[in-house]
Amino acid sequence: MKRSDNAPRVDRKTADELLYGSLRAVYHFERSLVERFGLGYQEIYLLQLLRRRETARVGEIADALGAKMFTVSRLVTRLRERGYVSKAQDSGDRRGILVGLEPRGDELVAEIEKANYELVIGSLSRLSEAEQAAFVVVAENLDEALGVADRTSYES
Numbered sequence: 650m651k652r653s654d655n656a657p658r659v660d661r662k663t664a665d666e667l668l669y670g671s672l673r674a675v676y677h678f679e680r681s682l683v684e685r686f687g688l689g690y691q692e693i694y695l696l697q698l699l700r701r702r703e704t705a706r707v708g709e710i711a712d713a714l715g716a717k718m719f720t721v722s723r724l725v726t727r728l729r730e731r732g733y734v735s736k737a738q739d740s741g742d743r744r745g746i747l748v749g750l751e752p753r754g755d756e757l758v759a760e761i762e763k764a765n766y767e768l769v770i771g772s773l774s775r776l777s778e779a780e781q782a783a784f785v786v787v788a789e790n791l792d793e794a795l796g797v798a799d800r801t802s803y804e805s
Contacts, residue, residue: 682761682764682765686757686761691724692724692728693761695714695724695725695728696728696733696734696757696761697758697762698710699749699750699758700755700758703749704737704748704749706739706748707725707748710725731753732751732754733750733751733753733757734750734751734754735748735749735751736748
């Protein structure tokens, strides 16, 4: 395999440990959200997705989550029962169902994102400016670094 001039100079063991440490940190971060807000990580992600859009079709949500339609339908039903989202028939396609964020859901997402912001800002404040800048670069390029597509890039 040919190595490009831009290829990272990290050996396999170091790369494995870096990835494991990163995934462990994300896992525990997500677990803390689940415990604090009483929702599963897919439910939290779905609410955050809807906050960035006016509405989304169930199929679009399934694509964004990388989940089956029946899984998304169950998530939407649970969130609807709690008053976080609403469902409506798509006027442009009578077969389609649009999901929208209700005010209660918007308030919850605002609370989640505020908590996340405060945690990250507090944690970053303990790092040097160079380390903070490096964090931002990594965060901006995480999809690319992990080889996953941005599943939320579709337009509303």
